[in-house]
Amino acid sequence: MPPIINPDLCIKCDRCVNICTEDVFFGSKKHETPVITYPRECVHFNGCVDVCPVPGAIWLRYPMPSMIVYRTSSDYEAPPG
Amino acid sequence: MEEQLIECDVLCVGGGIAGLMAAIRASELGANVVVAEKGNAHYSGCGRRGNDHFETWIPEVHGADKEKFIDELLKTAKGEILIGRDILRAQFGKAHEIVELWDEWGIPMRQKGKWEFAGHAFPGRMMTHIKYEGRFQKTVLVQQARKRGARIMNRIMVDELLRDGDRVIGAVGVHTREDKVFVFQAKAVILGTGKCSRLYQGLTPGMMFNDGHGGVQTGDGRAMAYRAGAELMNVEMPQRHIGPKYFAKFGQATWVGVLRDAEGKPVGPFVSEPDRRYGDIVMEVNKLAPEQYGERGRGPVYMDCTGISDEDAAYMRHWHIHEGNVSLVDHMDAEGIDPRKHPIEFSTYPLRGGGLIVANEKAETSLPGLYAAGDEAMGDISAAATFGWISGDTAATYARTVEHGDVEVTRPIIAALESRVDELRGRGNGPDWEEANIALQQVMTDYAGKVRNEARLLQGLAHLRRLRQKVDTEMMARNQHELGRCLEVHNLFDVGELTFHAALDRRESRGLHNRPDYPFKNPLLSQAHIVRMEGDRPVTDWRSY
Numbered sequence: 340m341p342p343i344i345n346p347d348l349c350i351k352c353d354r355c356v357n358i359c360t361e362d363v364f365f366g367s368k369k370h371e372t373p374v375i376t377y378p379r380e381c382v383h384f385n386g387c388v389d390v391c392p393v394p395g396a397i398w399l400r401y402p403m404p405s406m407i408v409y410r411t412s413s414d415y416e417a418p419p420g
Numbered sequence: 421m422e423e424q425l426i427e428c429d430v431l432c433v434g435g436g437i438a439g440l441m442a443a444i445r446a447s448e449l450g451a452n453v454v455v456a457e458k459g460n461a462h463y464s465g466c467g468r469r470g471n472d473h474f475e476t477w478i479p480e481v482h483g484a485d486k487e488k489f490i491d492e493l494l495k496t497a498k499g500e501i502l503i504g505r506d507i508l509r510a511q512f513g514k515a516h517e518i519v520e521l522w523d524e525w526g527i528p529m530r531q532k533g534k535w536e537f538a539g540h541a542f543p544g545r546m547m548t549h550i551k552y553e554g555r556f557q558k559t560v561l562v563q564q565a566r567k568r569g570a571r572i573m574n575r576i577m578v579d580e581l582l583r584d585g586d587r588v589i590g591a592v593g594v595h596t597r598e599d600k601v602f603v604f605q606a607k608a609v610i611l612g613t614g615k616c617s618r619l620y621q622g623l624t625p626g627m628m629f630n631d632g633h634g635g636v637q638t639g640d641g642r643a644m645a646y647r648a649g650a651e652l653m654n655v656e657m658p659q660r661h662i663g664p665k666y667f668a669k670f671g672q673a674t675w676v677g678v679l680r681d682a683e684g685k686p687v688g689p690f691v692s693e694p695d696r697r698y699g700d701i702v703m704e705v706n707k708l709a710p711e712q713y714g715e716r717g718r719g720p721v722y723m724d725c726t727g728i729s730d731e732d733a734a735y736m737r738h739w740h741i742h743e744g745n746v747s748l749v750d751h752m753d754a755e756g757i758d759p760r761k762h763p764i765e766f767s768t769y770p771l772r773g774g775g776l777i778v779a780n781e782k783a784e785t786s787l788p789g790l791y792a793a794g795d796e797a798m799g800d801i802s803a804a805a806t807f808g809w810i811s812g813d814t815a816a817t818y819a820r821t822v823e824h825g826d827v828e829v830t831r832p833i834i835a836a837l838e839s840r841v842d843e844l845r846g847r848g849n850g851p852d853w854e855e856a857n858i859a860l861q862q863v864m865t866d867y868a869g870k871v872r873n874e875a876r877l878l879q880g881l882a883h884l885r886r887l888r889q890k891v892d893t894e895m896m897a898r899n900q901h902e903l904g905r906c907l908e909v910h911n912l913f914d915v916g917e918l919t920f921h922a923a924l925d926r927r928e929s930r931g932l933h934n935r936p937d938y939p940f941k942n943p944l945l946s947q948a949h950i951v952r953m954e955g956d957r958p959v960t961d962w963r964s965y
Contacts, residue, residue, distance in 0.1 A: 360459025361636060365901040382634040383747040386463040401751050404624040408665045408765035409757045410722060
């Protein structure tokens, strides 16, 4: 569940920890790689990704139940058999 | 537990659009202002990641008579909204000035130097919403508030108002990371704490933060206002929204498309081909359309943008990002979903708590020293910005006329909160906030949900009270973060209980209040349905507005 941090790229600047309104990073220690204590409380507003100064150090994985439903040209075809 | 006293002229509870605009205006008028925000004001509230539409009368566009603009709104989009004309006059008397201020501060309200009206529109009628690039609006407003000397205190959840006689003289709250209580001695308090999510089951039951407003707008303001004796109105009238199925994101008017059924027929009569000027306002006329189509065996319903030009697709993407839908755009990119090729299924979103804190055109509530703005009082970004400003003006002016109250006379309220905190933190077993919240959502959805009748409402209320007793005696918080969530759950239980009371008292069917035991709309009840506390019980009343 989101967010996900690459500890090799994280520079431990705490920006994501500071801005997250839901505080999914609660319990993180200053200048250490943030811990994701409450992933279920992420609302996917991308604030943490926006403020991160290192591309690829943090990203969001969208939970499966939130996947949107869309229609392709073959979705209405009867299933084989 | 450490207790800290903070003195200020004006306390803004909540650092959303309304709270920050209130802070800006009150500071300009010379007030010593504190904003207490339970998250981080840079990324809190409904406007946290942006908006792209702002409803406003612009004299050089609409003509000098704003009454005609209001007439048009009442004839069309706002026709069913229970708002007095004096409120709309106050909003649109100020909104065009706010728009100019925002533009000056660095929130782009004009596009290439001009007003661009689009979306939320009936073809052939007056256009009422300008497009604006709001992605970084919160950052701009935080800077503007600080520039004027307002002190923004993040991670403080205000939980109770302090009263001396009728007058509100401050508030008390907790830090959501550290073991601290904050007592605010304030001459005026402005509530701008947003909507009421997490009261009903959401799109994915149990995943409470899949919510277009985020998951932390839990009716805190209306709950504490009620406990302090202020009047609320229309608490039983729930709200619903519409958007992409399963990923709760707003921005109905940002889509350049047509809402169509499975056979490709437009759901509404307003547009038959995608048109960036209008969007498809059928979603605002009837947010229940996808649900009704489903119930009648005619679903699914899609937002169909297929065939739009690359230019229109880029336009829509740009505005989704400013509307706060970066994650939606990212998700579609990652899954290979292209709105030019793939119709996106839309659904009616589940119920959300309703009601407002009663506030007049000056943002004054029924208690001296207490003001309300934003979604707690009016709703939408234009109203939040405008009444935020108005509340700051009124509160700062009032603060000049009074001395500080003595918060020590409110010691029992402060002590009660401290004792509740100790209990929640001290328990080692029992339901956590999440379990309690899910139980509440279950009873709200099943007994005060889409269909209501007297027996069901009475049974649900009885069950809610039993749950409440467990919450009061058994709920536990493992740390300060969970403590904040527990206090939110307390607030939600208060709003839930009031919803049952008010729903029982509204003996008619209207809007989303569906009572088959009173199936008709009663025109005599086209009034504000007031609820307030007398003793320790809610009493209801009807009042014209």
